[in-house]
Amino acid sequence: MAWSMERCDLGLDVKTGVVHPATDAYAAEAVETLKAGKVIAVPTDTLYGFACDACSLEAVNRIYEIKGRKHTSPLAICVGDVSDINRFALTDHLPHGLLDSLLPGPVTVVLSRGESSALERSLNPGFDSIGVRVPDCNFIRLIARGSGTALALTSANLSGQPSSVCIKDFEKLWEHCASVYDGGLLPSGRAGSTVVDLSTPYKYKILRPGRIPTRVNLSRRKVLPPDSSVNCVMRKGVPEASDHLFLNCVMVREVWAGILRWLGFVYHTPPDLFVHWKWWNELSGNKKIRKGYWIIWHAAIWTIWRVRNDLIFNNSSCAIKEVVEAIKVLAWRGIRPLAVASVAVFCWA
Numbered sequence: 001m002a003w004s005m006e007r008c009d010l011g012l013d014v015k016t017g018v019v020h021p022a023t024d025a026y027a028a029e030a031v032e033t034l035k036a037g038k039v040i041a042v043p044t045d046t047l048y049g050f051a052c053d054a055c056s057l058e059a060v061n062r063i064y065e066i067k068g069r070k071h072t073s074p075l076a077i078c079v080g081d082v083s084d085i086n087r088f089a090l091t092d093h094l095p096h097g098l099l100d101s102l103l104p105g106p107v108t109v110v111l112s113r114g115e116s117s118a119l120e121r122s123l124n125p126g127f128d129s130i131g132v133r134v135p136d137c138n139f140i141r142l143i144a145r146g147s148g149t150a151l152a153l154t155s156a157n158l159s160g161q162p163s164s165v166c167i168k169d170f171e172k173l174w175e176h177c178a179s180v181y182d183g184g185l186l187p188s189g190r191a192g193s194t195v196v197d198l199s200t201p202y203k204y205k206i207l208r209p210g211r212i213p214t215r216v217n218l219s220r221r222k223v224l225p226p227d228s229s230v231n232c233v234m235r236k237g238v239p240e241a242s243d244h245l246f247l248n249c250v251m252v253r254e255v256w257a258g259i260l261r262w263l264g265f266v267y268h269t270p271p272d273l274f275v276h277w278k279w280w281n282e283l284s285g286n287k288k289i290r291k292g293y294w295i296i297w298h299a300a301i302w303t304i305w306r307v308r309n310d311l312i313f314n315n316s317s318c319a320i321k322e323v324v325e326a327i328k329v330l331a332w333r334g335i336r337p338l339a340v341a342s343v344a345v346f347c348w349a
Contacts, residue, residue, distance in 0.1 A: 019167065019174070022139040022183035031146035033178045039063055041156045041170065042143065043183030044078075045136040046106045046193050048156040048164040050177070051078065053149060057122045060152050066176045069159040074124035076108050076131035078153040080145035088150050089130050090114040093201045102196070103134040104141070110197040110207065119150065129199050139183065155192065163192060206274070233311045243272050245308060251320060252304055258324040259300055263293070292331075299331040 020026045022043050033040055037059045039052045050066060052059035054077050064071055077088060082103050085091055089111035091099065102109060108131045113119060117130070124130065133153060135141065144151050155163050156170045164170045165186040174180050195208040232240040234251045246252060247269060257267040265283065270276040280297050284290045303326050310316040 019180045019182055022181035024139070024142060026181060027139060027142040027146060030143045030179060030181065034059075034143065034147050034151065036178075038178035039066065039176070041167070041174070041177045041180040042140050043137060043181065043186060044133070044140055044153075045104075045186075046191065047186060048167065048170065048183075049140075049153050050156050051140070051143070051151045051153050053147065054123055054152040055118075055120045055149055057120065060123060063152060063154060066173060067154065067157070067159045069154075073159075074127050074131070075152045075154050076133055077119070077123075077150040078133045078135065078140060078144050079150050080134070080141045080143075082134055084144075084150075085109075085111070085132050085134070087118045088113070089117060089132055090199075094198060098198070104136040105134075106136065106193045108133050108193045108195045110195065110199055112199045123152065129197075131195065133193060137183075139181065233308060246273055246301060246304055247276060251318075254320045255300065255304065255323050255327070258320060259296065259327060262324070262328070263296075296327065296331045299327045303327045303330055 020029070030040055030042070034051070034053050037053065037056045039050055039059055039062050042049055042051050050063050052063055054060065054075075060075065063069075063075065079085060079088065082099050085099065090113070091111065099109065110129050110131050112128060113130050119130065140151075140153075156173065157164050158173070162169070166184070167174070167180055167182050192208070194206065197205040197207050232238045232244060232249055234249050238244055238249075247256075253267070253269055256269075260267040263283075270279055277297065280293060281290060283293050303323060307318050307323055307326075311318065
């Protein structure tokens, strides 16, 4: 049963929105609303968002009006399945399996649109690339599939204001949506998706990190039992956030120290992974040597991830010297698989 919400005047002459539960029973109604050129509010696997038909210029402009957002800030799109992405962006240059390793999930992949994109040029004019989402959220994926096109998607808040993890957070904007779909309180902690640029082959960049603890994410995706701990398997009692897992865990610090001793450097723990990556890239001014360090860094990230998974799923043990040696061996196996693997790890961390 839907119920009307109290109006509030933001200077836009629109009808009061209605709230429905974000269940499969309301997906068809949401599709029809989008096809009519309206804006709706929906839950995703990270935050609540405003969505509309990405090919409706009027609806896209409406989202910008609701948010008070400048048109120079591009919108991402959402599709129902990974297999839909190539209708709207170029994917032929990507290694097999990379998109499937990232999506569905809390990741926005940035890709080149290309001349064959089904997107209207009126969406994000002046931008040759497009951010694409396939959220790990059944409701919005049903809507995207039913619409037969891509949805323009952005966070449900006024531009520059805190993101929304429940519909109450953007209550003053309800009236500017044709419908608001309530998926309850979202567990993201107001962190948006990780944004990764995949537009250039093997030169992938994390443009915006997400902040979802890795074990929490595994639990949400039902890889771990619901009653499993979200604490680090290598250091009990500490939540397994990405910076802890790859930098601050006692065992991991010893691994990095061992790698750097091998290279002739002294290790100092940086504040986060991105400072760490920047520092690592500045170890040498020689381009060839720097590329070698880059390979070793990716090998370390991937090996730490594999060791952690073995501890969780196989109840295995590990020794620091063995991990360091495994990193050395993996670093000799080539850059391409490491680039793919570390991008996937970062996006899920």
